[in-house]
Amino acid sequence: LSTRLDGFTDSVIRRMTRICIKYGGINLSQGFPDFDPPKEITDRLKKVANEGPHQYSVTWGAQNFRESLAKKQEKYMGIHINPDENIVVTCGSTEAMMTAMMSVCNPGDKVIVFSPFYENYTADTILSGAEPIYVQLKPPYFNFDKDELRRAFTQRPKALILCNPSNPTGKVFSREELEYISSLAIEFDTFVITDEVYEHIVFPPYKHTYIASLDGMAERTISCSSLSKTYSITGWRLGYVIADKKIIEQCKKVHDFLTVGAAAPLQEAAVAGLDFDDTYYEDLTKLYDRKRKLFLGGLDEIGLKYFEPQGAYYVMVDISQFGFDNDYDFAVWLIKNIGVAGVPGSSFFREDVNSYIRFHFAKKDETLKEALKRLQKLK
Ligand code: GLN
Numbered sequence: 348l349s350t351r352l353d354g355f356t357d358s359v360i361r362r363m364t365r366i367c368i369k370y371g372g373i374n375l376s377q378g379f380p381d382f383d384p385p386k387e388i389t390d391r392l393k394k395v396a397n398e399g400p401h402q403y404s405v406t407w408g409a410q411n412f413r414e415s416l417a418k419k420q421e422k423y424m425g426i427h428i429n430p431d432e433n434i435v436v437t438c439g440s441t442e443a444m445m446t447a448m449m450s451v452c453n454p455g456d457k458v459i460v461f462s463p464f465y466e467n468y469t470a471d472t473i474l475s476g477a478e479p480i481y482v483q484l485k486p487p488y489f490n491f492d493k494d495e496l497r498r499a500f501t502q503r504p505k506a507l508i509l510c511n512p513s514n515p516t517g518k519v520f521s522r523e524e525l526e527y528i529s530s531l532a533i534e535f536d537t538f539v540i541t542d543e544v545y546e547h548i549v550f551p552p553y554k555h556t557y558i559a560s561l562d563g564m565a566e567r568t569i570s571c572s573s574l575s576k577t578y579s580i581t582g583w584r585l586g587y588v589i590a591d592k593k594i595i596e597q598c599k600k601v602h603d604f605l606t607v608g609a610a611a612p613l614q615e616a617a618v619a620g621l622d623f624d625d626t627y628y629e630d631l632t633k634l635y636d637r638k639r640k641l642f643l644g645g646l647d648e649i650g651l652k653y654f655e656p657q658g659a660y661y662v663m664v665d666i667s668q669f670g671f672d673n674d675y676d677f678a679v680w681l682i683k684n685i686g687v688a689g690v691p692g693s694s695f696f697r698e699d700v701n702s703y704i705r706f707h708f709a710k711k712d713e714t715l716k717e718a719l720k721r722l723q724k725l726k
Contacts, residue, residue, distance in 0.1 A: 351473060351474065354469070354473045355469050355470045355473060358466050358467070358694075359466065359675070359690060359691060359694035360376060360377045360378075360466060360690050360694065361377055363376035363377065363678060363682075363688050363689070363690050363691075364376055364377040364688070366679065366682055366688065367682055367688035370682050370683055370686070371686070372682045372685075372686045372687055372688045373686060373687050373688065373710075373714060373717060373718045373721065374688045375687055375688055375689055375706040375707050375708070375710065375718055376678075376688040376689055376690045376705075376706075376707070377690075377707075378514070378576075378581075378660060378661060378707040378709055379575075379581040379582075379709060380579045380581070380709040380710065381709075381710050381711055381714055382579065382710075382711050383579070384578050384579045384580045384620075385578060385579075385619075385620060385623075385627070387619040387620065387623075388578060388580065388616055388617060388619045388620045389616075390619070391615070391616040391618070391619040392612070392613075392616035394616075395612045395615045395616050396612070399612070399615075400611045400612060400615055401611070401612060402611060403607065403608055403611060404436075404608050404609070404611035404614055405608070406599070406602065406603050406607060406608045407434065407435045407436060407599055407602070407608075408434060408435065408436025408587070408608070408609065408614060409436070409611060409614045409615060409618075410430070411615070411618055412436060412614040412615070412617065412618055412621070413430035413431070413434045413436065414430045415618050415621035415622055416430070416434060416436070416587060416621055417429065417430040417433070417434060418621075419621050419622075420589060423546070423557070424557040424559055424560055424570070424589070425557065425560040426557070426559050426560055426565050428589060429592075432592040432595060433589055433590060433591070433592060433595055434587055434588070434589055434595070435587060435588045435595060435598045435599055435602050436585065436586075436587050436608070436609050436614065437585075437586045437587055437588060437602055437606070437609060438584040438585075438586065438606050438609050438610075439573055439575065439584040439585065439586040440542060440544050440571045440572055440573035440575070440586035440587075441467060441584075441586070442584075442586060442602070442605060442606060443571035443572070443573070443586040443587055443588045444467065444468075444471050444508075444540060444542060444571045445471050445474065445475070445601075445605070446588055446598050446601045446602050446605065447540045447569040447571055447588055447590075447598060448471045448472065448474075448475035448477070448506070448540065449474075449475045449601045450569075450594060450597035450598045450600075450601050451505055451506055451538050451540075451569070451594070451597070452472075452475040452476055452477040452505050452506065453476065453477075453505070454476035454477075455476070455477070455478070456476070456477040456478070456504070456505035456506075457477060457478050457479075457480050457502050457503070457504040457505065458472045458477045458478070458479055458480065458504055458505060458506045458507070458508060459479075459480050459481075459482055459496075459499050459500070459504045459506070459507040459508065459537075460472065460479045460480070460481055460482070460507075460508050460697075461481070461482050461483075461484050461491065461508070461509075461510070461513075462481040462482065462483055462484065462695075462696055462697035462698060463484060463489075463515055463516060463663075463692070463695035463696045463697075463700075464481075464508070464510065464695060464697075465510055465514045465515065465542065465695070466694055466695065468508050468510075468542075471508075472508075477505065477506075480499045480502055480504060481697040482495055482496050482499050483495065483697075483698065484513075484516065484518065486654060487654055488518070489513065489516045489518040489654070490524070491524070493527060496527075496528070496531065497531060500531045500532075500534070500535045500537065501535075503535060503537075504535070504537055505537065505538060506537060506538040506539065506540050506569075507528065507532060507537055507538070507539050507540070508540050508541075508542065509528065509539055509540070509541045509542070509558060510541075510542040510543075511525075511541065511542075511543060511555070511556075511558070512543075512545040512546070512548065512549055512555065512657065512658025512659040513658070513659065514542075514544075514545065514659055514661055515661050515663055515690070515692070515695045515705045516654060516656070516661075516663060517654065517655070517656020517657055517658055517659050517661055517662060517663075518656075518657060518658070519549055519553040519554070519555060519657040519658040520556070520558075521556075522554075522556045525556050525558045525561060526561060528558065529558060529561045529562070529563065529564050532564070532567055533563045533564075533567070536567075537567070538567050538568070538569060538594075539558055539564065539567060539568045539569070540568075540569045540571065541557075541558060541559070541568060541569070541570045541571055541572075542571055542572070543555075543557070543570060543571065543572045544571075544572050544573045544575060544576050544577075544586075545576055545658055545659035545660070546572060546577070547576075547577050547628045547631050547632065548576065548631065548632060548635050548658055548659055548660055549632065549657070549658040550632070550635070550636050550639060550656070550657055550658060551632075551636070553657040553658060555658065557570065559589070565591065566591045567591075568590065569588060569589075569590040569594055569598075570588070570589040570590065571586065571587070571588055571589075572586065572587060572589075573585060573586035573587070574586070574617055574620065574621075576660075576709075577620070577628075577631065578617065578620040579709075580613075580617065580620075583610065583613045583617065584609065584610065584613075585609055585610075585613060585614065585617055586609075588602075635660055635708075635709070638660070638708045638709070638710070638712070638715060639656065639660070639662075639708055641708075641712060641715055641716075642662065642706070642708040642715050642719070643655065643662065645715070645716075645719035645722070646662070646664065646719075646722075648719075648723075649719070649722055649723055649725055649726055650726060651664050651665065651722070651725070652664070652665040653665060660707050660708050660709045661705050661706070661707050661708075662705070662706055662707075662708065663692060663703045663704075663705050664689070664703060664704050664705070664706060665702055665703060666702060666703060666704050667702040669725070671701070672701065673691075673693075673701055674691035674692055674693050674700075674701040674702065674703065674704060675691040675693065677691065677704065678690065678691040678704055681704070685721050685722060685724055685725065686721050687706075687718050687721050687722055689704040689705055689706045690704065690705040691703075691704060691705075692704060692705055706718075
């Protein structure tokens, strides 16, 4: 069996979902909504059931999907996007990132990963033959130390992975931080591979800056994102890579042999979402801001401490007062005894940290209220 897999376990996020199902808890672990996608998208899906397409789309994504996506992303990202040259449609951003990594990394290359980080990045790095260099994001604001980041760049990494807005911390990188990262990427000739799946979930006054739009970055940024969180269709597995033509030619090759293509009927139905106007995205932000306030207010009432998220739909809650040596044991205890699932914080940290649990608040208000009611028992 392959020894490459020894460097990581199965995803603890996804494992917590399975444990939660087993014990019938409220699942605030793996981040996905329990409410429906927009009706325009599901109506279009019904139409697709009768009218098709039911066969493969073009490998890089259906033409109309890429055209609608290019139009929308060009507007939000502020860069020029040619639907034929700059896009590959993938099976979720999970495939997008793996494709990006395999398109640029050679065996032995180094890749900078900020810690805490979304679990997949270590696996992506190792599976693409590279080796992670971790740079700490320090609580409470999860800022990086400029000198530490520069030192990591002096190891001549092939790429840096940037999750912005950030999972699990909810940090939104400031323009100034992104400019600093960009200056190093340019100086050391490094790619930046983004994970921007929460691009439309940023709470005022914070703003999302696409690093691809900064000076000198369009040609070295591989922007990965997905429709999962923006349109509440995590099960559809629709994501994409946006990058310079030369990089996309590589990504097309990897994607072609990994998956042949994302589901054609779902691409067709999702075009209804890509064609929405700005108000949809403004309303999405408002919806999640309301859920954030509801959930954080509930945590305040219980007396739980947390880091306030600026974007995305996660919150890292401090569990050190409960006297568990191990946050994984706490998470399993919480499902069994309180009936609420979260993700042990240690699955996001390179360092040995056992004092957090990550909850997500992408749930109906009634689900969040019921979860809070159960969490009251922690008082
Ligand atoms: N991004 C989600 C989370 O962190 C999970 C996504 C997934 O499992 N593919 O919970």
